[in-house]
Amino acid sequence: MTNITLTTYDWVPELPRGYVRDLRIRWALEEAGMSYNVASTPFRQREAEHLAHQPFAQVPWLTDGDLSIFETGAILLHLGAQSHRLMPGDPAGRAKVTEWLFAALNSVEAASLPWSILSFSKPEAGIPEALVGFLSARLSRMEAVLSSGDWLAGPFSVADIAMADVLRLVGRLGGLGDYPTCQAYVARATARPAFIKAHADQMAHFAAADHR
Amino acid sequence: MTNITLTTYDWVPELPRGYVRDLRIRWALEEAGMSYNVASTPFRQREAEHLAHQPFAQVPWLTDGDLSIFETGAILLHLGAQSHRLMPGDPAGRAKVTEWLFAALNSVEAASLPWSILSFSKPEAGIPEALVGFLSARLSRMEAVLSSGDWLAGPFSVADIAMADVLRLVGRLGGLGDYPTCQAYVARATARPAFIKAHADQMAHFAAADHR
Numbered sequence: 001m002t003n004i005t006l007t008t009y010d011w012v013p014e015l016p017r018g019y020v021r022d023l024r025i026r027w028a029l030e031e032a033g034m035s036y037n038v039a040s041t042p043f044r045q046r047e048a049e050h051l052a053h054q055p056f057a058q059v060p061w062l063t064d065g066d067l068s069i070f071e072t073g074a075i076l077l078h079l080g081a082q083s084h085r086l087m088p089g090d091p092a093g094r095a096k097v098t099e100w101l102f103a104a105l106n107s108v109e110a111a112s113l114p115w116s117i118l119s120f121s122k123p124e125a126g127i128p129e130a131l132v133g134f135l136s137a138r139l140s141r142m143e144a145v146l147s148s149g150d151w152l153a154g155p156f157s158v159a160d161i162a163m164a165d166v167l168r169l170v171g172r173l174g175g176l177g178d179y180p181t182c183q184a185y186v187a188r189a190t191a192r193p194a195f196i197k198a199h200a201d202q203m204a205h206f207a208a209a210d211h212r
Numbered sequence: 213m214t215n216i217t218l219t220t221y222d223w224v225p226e227l228p229r230g231y232v233r234d235l236r237i238r239w240a241l242e243e244a245g246m247s248y249n250v251a252s253t254p255f256r257q258r259e260a261e262h263l264a265h266q267p268f269a270q271v272p273w274l275t276d277g278d279l280s281i282f283e284t285g286a287i288l289l290h291l292g293a294q295s296h297r298l299m300p301g302d303p304a305g306r307a308k309v310t311e312w313l314f315a316a317l318n319s320v321e322a323a324s325l326p327w328s329i330l331s332f333s334k335p336e337a338g339i340p341e342a343l344v345g346f347l348s349a350r351l352s353r354m355e356a357v358l359s360s361g362d363w364l365a366g367p368f369s370v371a372d373i374a375m376a377d378v379l380r381l382v383g384r385l386g387g388l389g390d391y392p393t394c395q396a397y398v399a400r401a402t403a404r405p406a407f408i409k410a411h412a413d414q415m416a417h418f419a420a421a422d423h424r
Contacts, residue, residue: 056319056353069307071314073285078307095281095290102283105318107268114326117342125337130329141268 002035003065010040011209019169022060023202024072027161030194032083073105076158086158100152100159109166111135119173139179146181164189214247215277222252223421231381234272235414236284239373242406244295285317288370298370312364312371321378323347331385351391358393376401
């Protein structure tokens, strides 16, 4: 029996499947070999109960006993503290994972998310130059960083789950053409059995809803 | 004597003064009453030594004894673990601060930063509708969240430092007009003596460089 429940949408359209953020948490749980339940919240009606767990009406959230946590970064840190397969136990190792986790979300995804949103929504005027430059500055630095080792903070960690998932979406949208080292990193991360299982499980979860 | 050194640029142009991210760290250090040194790295030449501490060639970074940490989120968590004025010591309290810290950076700033960049760079076609909608969705939710208490996670915490600083820049650019509760939150946060000192110290740091 497990105390951990991960909540995601009951259904999403085809486009975001395989990219909904519960994937990051499934991936971490699989890496750690922790058992967990998956629960659903309606995609179409996001009501008070949903907002009580996730105030931006997004997913996922995780409950662990009495604790309910939202934000994938916070959930990854919470799980990291429970498994050395996700984060080392020593202060210096923890600090390195923590800074790279924030870097994935606040330095790289802060630049990739607006670019991704506009790559999907295709504004008539194209993607503003300032945002293209913002992303390429970050990717150029990641290209250099990733040339010095397989993973960001020594052994594979929750920082790699976040960073690889952020870069994976950029790659899907054709944004990694000039960044072969970033591409290789995404390929390396997504070849891990825990990613493959997490991804298949998310796809199956949403596909099951189509048949209800 | 202190082991803590905060590094920021030696100089920046007028426009970003008062908004460079070392402010978030100064603010936390002042709230906690911790002593610290401030060091400078060249704004115009960002070299190997800079990249060794901050791989995106940004500021700030913090050294604490042998540890060197970048990303304001990671630094705020590191300091939070050292002072109950910044983060409670119990697991539930820590989890709440951590999720709201990530929310400030990955849910709200992820939406406000592209909007802010375009508000400054003023692309001819205006700010794409998808990004305007992204920010207003987040601000609407923050307006509801902030109506239920002075601070995000019970007592004032590092989560409020991050969130108030994120919203402060939106306000500076005229983006909080429809969000009076967010405005009041920024006013409440920036009236704190620790913010006032941190802000004055950053302004003085960059002004001193003008006279060299």
